[in-house]
Amino acid sequence: MNTKLKHEQIQYIEFLSKDIVKAKNFYTECFGWKFSDYGEHYTAFEGDYVDGGFTTGTPIKGTILIVLYSKDIEASKNKVISAGGTIVKDIFSFPGGKRFQFTDLDGYEIAVWTE
Known part of the structure; x- marks a missing residue:
């Protein structure tokens, strides 16, 4: 890692x-x-x-696009949802791992990825 x-x-x-x-x-x-x-x-x-x-x-x-790293992508996704964020791209795979994208309360799109 x-x-x-x-x-x-x-x-x-x-x-x-x-x-x-x-x-x-x-x-x-x-x-x-x-x-x-x-x-x-x-x-x-x-x-x-x-x-x-x-x-x-x-x-x-x-x-x-700001991209955050997460050790536990499912937990991070659940925190985003709990805080009122909107998932705009559910977890998907790419050549370096997995990621999802969400909008925050102001409409900014941010991504979260994991290995």
Whole structure:
């Protein structure tokens, strides 16, 4: 298990980008981020204090997706529901684990993932 993962801590951020190649070049030059491509429409990055990704799309103010890590995704989902959050994407599998997405009381969409 990755020792830098902390339960329910912001751990990953996703951006929309019209041009992933330009985004990769920009963030490599600015911050030295390292990238791993997963097909032509997604690239993940690693920085010193944050990991994230870029997916193909038109950037719109407010479209960065904050992703929390959870040691127990079912328990985290139940806490979201109990607190009044709305599940917008139920738990699904992806090549790194599982995740779900919810909106908070202000309508912000946030994701939670586990290995």
